[in-house]
Amino acid sequence: MDPINLPKMSVLGVLSFTLLGALLNRRVLFKTRVQKLLVILTGLFILHGLLVLFFSGRTINQGLYGISGRNTGFLTYLCFAVVLYTAAQISSAMFVRAFFRVFMAIGFILMLYGMIQDLGLEPFPYINVYENNVFGTFGNPNFQSAFMGIFGALLFALVLNESESLIKRLILGLLTLACVYGVFITNSWQGFFNFGAGIGIAIILNLYRLNRIKLGSIFLSLGIVSGLIILSGLLNQGPLASTLEKASLTARRLYWEAAVRMLVDNPVFGVGWDGFGDWYRRARTDSAAVNYANLISDSAHSVPLDVASSGGFPLLILYLSFVVLGVFSVIKVVKNKSHLSVNFIALVAAWGSYQAQSLISINQIGLGVLGWSLLGLIIGYSAYEGDLNQTSKKQNSKLRIKNSAKSVSFTSLLGPLIGFIVGCLVSVPPFIAANKFYEGMKTSDARVINSNGYLKPLDLQRMLYAANILEKNRFYKESHAIAQTATENFPDSYDAWRFLSTLTNATKFEKTLAKSELDRLDPSRKP
Structure with missing residues (x-):
């Protein structure tokens, strides 16, 4: 059982x-205050996601829930879109402060948990497949x-924030250093990369907040140039190409090339939600097939390219439109000096940091929820036109709470309940x-194990x-039946056809068919 992503998805x-x-409640919809563009983009994103689910050629079950261990199918992205819209709907200066308190509590817990793991004191019986034990609740050191x-x-x-006390700023500074240490013990460079991006954004926006416009613009220009140089280095170009050369980056470039080819070959609906793994062998370059034949992945290792390969150009354009809307929202707040607070800068720094890592990493559900929440808060904050005076806001907040308490009824709760x-x-x-499957495996009962192979959703x-397990214990008939069902329900799975071809009870026709399917799924396969 996947103890990481599956529970998160559920x-x-x-x-x-x-x-x-709650959003479908008539009163909520008619009182919406976020940009109409966000409403349109969210609706189009969900609509095209549904079209991909039904017309990409991938089974509904696979497209809805995604693959095991990732679970970034349509359901997850639908939830991301809902989280984005909801965050934009309720965003305000007051809510951002509350969000920070929760974020800090979670961050502090995960920081301590990582340090405990580094000491070899893991309290949970995880089966770790990585060299490093520090992976938090993300299941992978890169995500931690x-x-x-x-x-x-x-x-x-x-x-x-110069208005805060020296003691509070000192504590925040020490926690920042603790985060750097938290990145260090993961033995993963990703955290330093996106931490640096976040720091740069924070410094630039803070200069604008302090009316150091020229200096801020200079730093912004340097940041853009530096970003382009790093990006070119990641693509094995420019002055940083040799410095950034690393086995993991070499692999990522192969995945990125395959994702682009999937996008070009399937421009409208892509290869389906979480379909990268089934298509990788077909989409990889000839060089990758020859020199890295055993290097296989079920993800493009880049969120934008994962979105692009899953849903084609329309889904990619909609995803990038969300990002662009976020950028314009930041610009809007920067121009309105009265709204440019340190809290907003922190919000943007965290989102920018998320975006930086999303370019070179997998869309892990825990990180994805955070990234889409931050974006929604930024968009909503930019549209917020309430009085920023603290006293006024507190009075208005109390009034809203009283009015809300009076107006709560069964009808208003019906939407959330449904x-x-x-x-x-x-x-x-x-x-x-x-x-149920995990519990059944512990029984060592062949009948239970056999029935567990057909648990729905498959x-x-x-x-x-x-x-x-059944095949190894000579339950050839049962093993063969499950394998047949697997190839029927997952016809684009290389692993399913390869497994069927090795079974004792596989007929000559099935082995011939399996060979044909394996050749289709991997054109570079050697007999």
Whole structure:
């Protein structure tokens, strides 16, 4: 059972559908104050996501929940869109402060957890496949490193608030250094990369806040040039090409090239949600097939390219439109000096840090929720036209709470309740099935293991795992039946066809068919 992403997807689904139920409340929709453009973009993103789900050629089950271990299918991106819109709807100076308190609490806990893992005192029985033990609750040191970088960028920006007491700023500074150490113990360079990006953004915006316009513009220009040089280096070009040369980056470039080819070959609907892995062998370059034949991935290792390969040009354009809207929202606030607070700068620094790591990393659900939430808060903050006077806001807040308490009724709760129920029905079944499968494996009962291979919603990894156990224990008929079901429901899975071809009970026709399918899925395959 995946203890990392699957539970996150299920919880995110339930909470997001509950929020969606609240948003569909007539009063909420008619009182919306965020930009109409965001409403249009969100609707189009969800609409095209549905079209990809039904017309990309990928099975509905795969497209909805994504692949095991990633779970970044349509359901997850639908939830991201809901989180984005909700955050934009409720964003204000007061809410941002509350968000920071929660963020800091979570960040501090994950920082301590990483340090505990570094000491070899992991309290949970994880099966770690990485050389480094520090992966937090993300399951991968790279993601823990990236989160520490984002958290550190936010803390650094808050240190710049000259109106805070020296003691508080000193504590924030020490926590920032602790984040740097948190990145260091992961043995992953990603956190330093996005931490640096966040620091640069914080410094530039703070110069604008202090009316150091010329100096801020100079730093902005230097930042853009530096970013372009680093980007070219990541693409193995420019003066940093040799410095940034690393085995992991070499692999990423191969994945990026394959993602671009998937996009070009499938421009409208892409290869389907989380379909990168099934298409990688078909889309990789001839050089990659020859020199890195055994190097396979189920992700493009770049969020924009994952989106592009999954949903084609329309989905990529919509995703980038969200980012552009975020950038214009920042510009709008910078121009309106009265809204450019240190808290907003911290918000932008954290989001910029997330965006930096998203260019070179996988869309992990925990990081994704954070990134889309930050973007929504930025967009909503820029549209917020309430009085920034603290006393006035507190009075208005109390008044709103009183009025809300009076207006709460069963009708107003009906939307969230329906959303919660739908969220449970849609998002929880994969978690229940995975948990049942895990418990069944512990019984060592062949009948239980066989039935667990067919648990709904079907999961390829569970099916192959169960079939492999049955095959090794000479339950050839049962293993063969599961493998047949796997190839029927996951016809583009290289692993499913390869497994079927090795079974004792596989017929000559099935082995010939499997060979044909393997050749289709990997044109460079050697007999």
